Amino acid sequence: MSLLLPVILGSVRSDRQGIRAARFIMRHFESRGCEAPLVDPLELQLPLLDRMYKEYPKGEAPDVLERLADLFRRADGFVIVSAEYNHSIPPALTNTLDHFLEEYFWRPSAIVCYSAGQFGGVRAAMQLRALLCELGMPSISSLLPIPKIGTALDEEGAPQQSWLDQAAKRFVDEFVWYAQALRRQRAEGTPY
Numbered sequence: 001m002s003l004l005l006p007v008i009l010g011s012v013r014s015d016r017q018g019i020r021a022a023r024f025i026m027r028h029f030e031s032r033g034c035e036a037p038l039v040d041p042l043e044l045q046l047p048l049l050d051r052m053y054k055e056y057p058k059g060e061a062p063d064v065l066e067r068l069a070d071l072f073r074r075a076d077g078f079v080i081v082s083a084e085y086n087h088s089i090p091p092a093l094t095n096t097l098d099h100f101l102e103e104y105f106w107r108p109s110a111i112v113c114y115s116a117g118q119f120g121g122v123r124a125a126m127q128l129r130a131l132l133c134e135l136g137m138p139s140i141s142s143l144l145p146i147p148k149i150g151t152a153l154d155e156e157g158a159p160q161q162s163w164l165d166q167a168a169k170r171f172v173d174e175f176v177w178y179a180q181a182l183r184r185q186r187a188e189g190t191p192y
């Protein structure tokens with residue numbers, strides 16, 4: 001069975017560049033035989049956090065949260081696509097992630113970060129690592145930082161620089177390894 005690796009995009013701006021990075025990495029995972037559905041808070045019209053999914057009585061959560069909870073429970077890992085806003089994590093990403101908790105447990109995550117500038121969003125990624133650990137989906141060692149996103153990838157996410165495919169392949173190899181390893185271990189049970 002192929003790995004299910006939702007790609008969570010953390011920008012809802014009308015001029016957002018992050019959709020380029022999401023499309024780029026989705027294609028890489030798909031070409032490795034993985035399912036990599038996009039979780040797009042803009043398309044989903046995800047509300048600002050009121051109640052977490054688990055705070056709703058069973059069967060009473062908004063439909064969008066029920067659908068995401070179902071996807072996340074079936075997932076083998078999470079790919080997080082993050083910009084850097086003021087050297088930190090974009091609020092739309094935190095808002096998306098904060099709706100859930102236990103649904104993430106015992107799965108790895110991997111961070112694709114990007115920015116308009118030359119640092120590729122790595123300052124946000126460092127803070128994101130701590131958040132993802134707290135959510136129970138620790139991130140793998142490698143990041144995939146994409147500097148100057150507007151010229152590195154076109155609107156469809158096609159790379160405009162040759163290093164990108166090489167870097168993405170290595171990143172995907174590493175993440176797939178962790179996702180497969182934890183899937184096997186989850187099948188044997190989890191500590192709680």
Ligand SMILES: Cc1cc2nc3c(=O)[nH]c(=O)nc-3n(C[C@H](O)[C@H](O)[C@H](O)COP(=O)(O)O)c2cc1C
Pocket residue numbers: 011012013015016017018019083084085086087088114115116117118119120121149
């Ligand atoms: C509120 C805000 C804060 C930003 N802060 C940073 C920053 O700290 N470092 C950086 O490299 N770029 C920063 N930028 C520029 C972003 O890298 C660039 O706009 C990028 O395209 C944002 O991702 P998005 O288009 O997917 O929302 C900022 C952009 C916004 C909108």
